[in-house]
Amino acid sequence: GAVVSQHPSRVICKSGTSVKIECRSLDFQATTMFWYRQFPKQSLMLMATSNEGSKATYEQGVEKDKFLINHASLTLSTLTVTSAHPEDSSFYICSARVAGGLTGELFFGEGSRLTVL
Amino acid sequence: QQQVKQSPQSLIVQKGGISIINCAYENTAFDYFPWYQQFPGKGPALLIAIRPDVSEKKEGRFTISFNKSAKQFSLHIMDSQPGDSATYFCAAFDSNYQLIWGAGTKLIIKP
Numbered sequence: 001g002a003v004v005s006q007h008p009s010r011v012i013c014k015s016g017t018s019v020k021i022e023c024r025s026l027d028f029q030a031t032t033m034f035w036y037r038q039f040p041k042q043s044l045m046l047m048a049t050s051n052e053g054s055k056a057t058y059e060q061g062v063e064k065d066k067f068l069i070n071h072a073s074l075t076l077s078t079l080t081v082t083s084a085h086p087e088d089s090s091f092y093i094c095s096a097r098v099a100g101g102l103t104g105e106l107f108f109g110e111g112s113r114l115t116v117l
Numbered sequence: 118q119q120q121v122k123q124s125p126q127s128l129i130v131q132k133g134g135i136s137i138i139n140c141a142y143e144n145t146a147f148d149y150f151p152w153y154q155q156f157p158g159k160g161p162a163l164l165i166a167i168r169p170d171v172s173e174k175k176e177g178r179f180t181i182s183f184n185k186s187a188k189q190f191s192l193h194i195m196d197s198q199p200g201d202s203a204t205y206f207c208a209a210f211d212s213n214y215q216l217i218w219g220a221g222t223k224l225i226i227k228p
Contacts, residue, residue: 006160034216043206043218044161093160106216108153108160 002028004096006109013084014117021079021112023094029074030096034106035067038091047092050077084116121209123219131227136194138222140207143188147209147217152181152192155204155221164205165192197226 003026013019023033032051036044048064050056050071058064066088068080077096081088093111122141130136140150149168153161167174167181167190174181180193194201207219 004160041221041223043221046216091158095160106151106163108162111158111160113158 002026002096002098002105002107004030004094004107004109006094006112008112009110010113010115012115012117015085016083018080018082019084019114021081021092021094021114023077023079023096023109025075025096025107028096028098030077030098031074032097033071033077034095034097035069035077035079036093036095038093038111044093047079081114084114086116089114089116121207121217121219123207123222125222126220127223127225129225129227130197132197132199134197134226136197136201136224136226137191138205138207138224139189139191140219141187141189142209142217144209144211144217145188147211149210150181150183150190151208151210151216152179153206153208155206161206194224197224199226199228202226 005024005026007022035047037047038044046059047062048056048058048069050069052071052074056069071077091111091113095106095108098105124139151166152164154164155161165176165179167183169185178195183190202225204221204223206221209217
């Protein structure tokens with residue numbers, strides 16, 4: 001199946017700093033990528049949907065100025081957590097939809113564990 | 118209407134047994150029902166999926182049973198193995214290609 005690479009897998013940062021997480025589709029083009037946040041023992045919570053070359057669509061309650069999403073190419077989307085605080089500590093997961101693929105064909109990255117001290 | 122209800126929350130099965138996880142939905146516009154498997158510290162991986170025009174789909178030891186009239190679908194894992202221990206999520210796609218997730222089931226297979 002298609003591979004989605006997410007980097008870094010783990011990151012620890014100080015409060016007030018910004019952290020960038022990359023999501024790459026390695027062997028396919030992804031017109032749409034999704035960013036999720038997952039708390040321990042909970043399901044994935046969709047944060048935003050990003051389409052290549054356009055602004056991301058954020059879910060209700062997600063601060064777009066805090067979670068900056070850039071989908072500059074068909075194979076790369078980035079999530080930047082700006083001025084991170086301890087409450088932003090979480091597991092962030094991206095997924096990508098294959099361009100022209102069947103409805104529902106989503107492939108997930110391995111996730112990025114963010115710890116804000 | 119947008120919910121997908123998943124049960125049980127956790128499940129313990131003996132090695133070699135059958136693991137069964139159930140999901141129910143309300144929105145008849147859902148047209149694709151995937152199951153994802155997630156190991157601790159990893160992203161979810163697509164396990165198996167079904168469309169509502171099919172009542173059953175089998176891939177190896179994994180089977181989805183789909184009951185369109187009851188708006189229910191379930192995952193059966195035959196001959197469950199310790200390596201199957203993970204959290205399983207059912208999901209449904211709506212017409213806007215939004216993935217609606219179930220709450221997840223933590224499955225533990227006892228050796």
